[in-house]
Amino acid sequence: MSAASPFERREESVRRLLEERSVPLPPDLHTRAVRRGERLLRRRRTARTLLWLALLAAVLAFSLWACSARPWVERPSDTTPPVTGL
Numbered sequence: 001m002s003a004a005s006p007f008e009r010r011e012e013s014v015r016r017l018l019e020e021r022s023v024p025l026p027p028d029l030h031t032r033a034v035r036r037g038e039r040l041l042r043r044r045r046t047a048r049t050l051l052w053l054a055l056l057a058a059v060l061a062f063s064l065w066a067c068s069a070r071p072w073v074e075r076p077s078d079t080t081p082p083v084t085g086l
Contacts, residue, residue, distance in 0.1 A: 004012070026032075
């Protein structure tokens with residue numbers, strides 16, 4: 001007698017439940033499940049697309065800001081006048 005793995009025990013219990021069911025399943029269960037799965041996939045795809053568009057907009061906004069503000073250029077000093085004629 002070999003010890004059954006947890007997967008085999010779970011599979012056996014599911015098979016037993018399916019064979020001994022006393023309540024019939026609704027005839028349109030498969031259709032509803034397929035529709036729900038398609039709806040979930042569509043929502044995920046839409047969310048992923050919106051996130052990519054938001055990331056693209058953020059990169060574009062940062063690039064435009066960087067081009068106009070030029071943060072890499074040192075700002076001129078306003079507190080002391082330039083030294084001339086020494």
